[in-house]
Amino acid sequence: MATKRRGEDAARVLSYGDVLLRVQDVVLLEGPEWLNDQIVSFWFEYLDEEHVAAAAARRGPEAASARASILLLPPATTFLLMHGADMAAEVLAPLKPASRGLVLFAVNDNTDPSRAAGGSHWSLLAYHRPSNTLRHYDSSPGSGNEPNARRLAAAVGPALAGRSSPAPLLVQVGAMPRQVNGHDCGVYVLAMARALCEWWVEEAAGKAGAAAGKAEGEGPEVQVVEGEAGVEEEEARWVAREAGLGEWLTARYVRLMRAKVRELIGAKAESRGD
Amino acid sequence: MEETGNNDPVKKEGQGQVISLVVKDQTGNEVHFKVKMKTRLEKVFNAYCNKKGVDTNSVRFLFDGTRVNGSSTPEELGMEDGDCIDCVIEQVGGC
Numbered sequence: 179m180a181t182k183r184r185g186e187d188a189a190r191v192l193s194y195g196d197v198l199l200r201v202q203d204v205v206l207l208e209g210p211e212w213l214n215d216q217i218v219s220f221w222f223e224y225l226d227e228e229h230v231a232a233a234a235a236r237r238g239p240e241a242a243s244a245r246a247s248i249l250l251l252p253p254a255t256t257f258l259l260m261h262g263a264d265m266a267a268e269v270l271a272p273l274k275p276a277s278r279g280l281v282l283f284a285v286n287d288n289t290d291p292s293r294a295a296g297g298s299h300w301s302l303l304a305y306h307r308p309s310n311t312l313r314h315y316d317s318s319p320g321s322g323n324e325p326n327a328r329r330l331a332a333a334v335g336p337a338l339a340g341r342s343s344p345a346p347l348l349v350q351v352g353a354m355p356r357q358v359n360g361h362d363c364g365v366y367v368l369a370m371a372r373a374l375c376e377w378w379v380e381e382a383a384g385k386a387g388a389a390a391g392k393a394e395g396e397g398p399e400v401q402v403v404e405g406e407a408g409v410e411e412e413e414a415r416w417v418a419r420e421a422g423l424g425e426w427l428t429a430r431y432v433r434l435m436r437a438k439v440r441e442l443i444g445a446k447a448e449s450r451g452d
Numbered sequence: 453m454e455e456t457g458n459n460d461p462v463k464k465e466g467q468g469q470v471i472s473l474v475v476k477d478q479t480g481n482e483v484h485f486k487v488k489m490k491t492r493l494e495k496v497f498n499a500y501c502n503k504k505g506v507d508t509n510s511v512r513f514l515f516d517g518t519r520v521n522g523s524s525t526p527e528e529l530g531m532e533d534g535d536c537i538d539c540v541i542e543q544v545g546g547c
Contacts, residue, residue, distance in 0.1 A: 188509060196519035200509065212546025215512065219519060252519050254512035254540040261478050269538075272516035286543040291478035293541065294510035300545035321547060360547035 192447040195223040196252075199443060207440035213300065213364030215253035218284045221368045221439065222250035225375050233379045240386030244379045247279040250371065253300075256283040256330065261291045263333035270337045280378045281305040281338060282371050285314075285330055287323050300364045303327050304374055305338045305346060308381075309413035312338075312346045313420075317357040317366035324350065353420045355427045365432045368439060373427070377419050471526060471533040475500050475513070478540060487526055493537075494522030500539065514538040 187202040196219070203216040230248060234241040251259075251273075259266045275281065282304050288297030301316035301323045312335060314327040328348060335345040354370070357363055468488045473496065475483045483503060485496050493513070501508045513520045515529055515537050526535075 193521065193523070196521045198521060202509065212544045215543040219512075251517075252512075253543055254514055254519060255517050257540050257543060258478065258514060258517070258538050269517045273518070286545055288541075288543055291541065294506065295542045295544055297543045297545045298547055318547065357547075363546055 192220075192443055192450070194220055194446065195227060197223055199447075204440065204443055207436055207443070210359065210361045212298070212361055213368075214295070215257075215284070215286070217439070218300070218364060218367060219252040219254065220443070222252055222282070222284070222371065224442070225372055226250050229372065230375045230379060233376055234382075237379060237383035238386075241379050241383040244279075244382030247277065247382075248375055248378055249273055249275070249278040249281045250375075251281065251283050253284040253286060257286060257288075257291070259283075259333050260285075260326065260330045263329070266333040267337040270334065275334075275338050276340050278305075278338075279307040280374065281334075282374060283330060283334070284367055284371075285323055285326050287321065287326050289326070299323050300367045301327065302367045302370045302374075303330055305334070306413075306416060307338075309409055309416060310339060310343050310346045311349050311413065313349045313351050313416075315351050315354045315366075315370045317354060317363050319350065319354075319356075321363070351420055353417075353423050355424050357432070358429045362429075362432050362436070365436050365439075366427070369427055369432060369435050373423075377416070381415070468527075471531065471535070473526065473531065474534070474536045475539055476536050477504075478538075489527040489531075490525050492523055492525055493520055493529075496537075497522055510542045512540045512542065514540060 187200065189201045190198060191201055191204050192199045197216060199216060199220055203214060205211070206213050206217060226245075226248070230245045234245045255269070259269055262269070282302060285301045285303050286297040287299040290296055299318065299321040301314060301318075304313045304315065305311075306313055312327075312331045314324070316323050316327070331346070331348045339346050355366070357366055468490045470486055470488055473485045473487050475485065475496065483500055485499065487496055497511075497513055498508060501511065515531070515535070520529065520537065
């Protein structure tokens, strides 16, 4: 009986990119369960493969390059970076960190690399190159993920910023909405990751549009700051977007999102006949 | 087809080149494997988990910082002799 149930839990649901989802992973989305790294990995892969690509395509060829400048690191890689700080540069190197403008890390609070299925909290750390900041989006700031984010930031900061820039500043994003229960932090990470990718594509499209306007000399209403926009201005625009988070990233949104991700996996599994 | 001559160079070539891979966990322990270029890495992962006595679903494998799907082969991933695969444990979180 026990073996049979284990067999069912381990049944394959969907093989997507580098992620193989099993029944035991997908059921986590059904109830008020904690999410594991498999679900987060799937979502990051999906965002990169489909969501961002589609968003960029909608906004024209200028935004297409925005996709290549986003790097979504699966939680397993992040965990490796966090607990092997000395080799962070080496692990990141093949992923071309210097060519990325937005790098997302799902941070887990497990501090013991020998304990499987450890951890109790997820948060999202994002490197935003235009402002050279590492921004921590934590739906439960009291849960103690701040030291973990700090640790990760110290490990990856220098490799991300490159030799020419100072190590990025770690910013705790105060506008991040708080979770209202004890099980949704993972979903906040999924929602936030999608939002950041969309913002990035929008910003890229906006800049490309402004640059094109300047090139064609279309009217004085197109204002382009000489050279690159200032760091403060870039950060201010990002902060303005963050300030609006409370308006849409609500408990209800998160609850619906959990169901939507579940449906997405189901639809993909069905269409592939797995 | 019942040949047992392992030293036959023609047959050896037909089986594909053999490389050695290292699977390294986060405590720094290493396990070495000899693998054919066309072998699905799943087999390496299963062997590793058996040796370590861990559930295959509780660990993830990374090559050059990217997750490795067990259905891919060293050839597909461009692995070379002596390459290292990192092994990372499962993580969960909710509150």
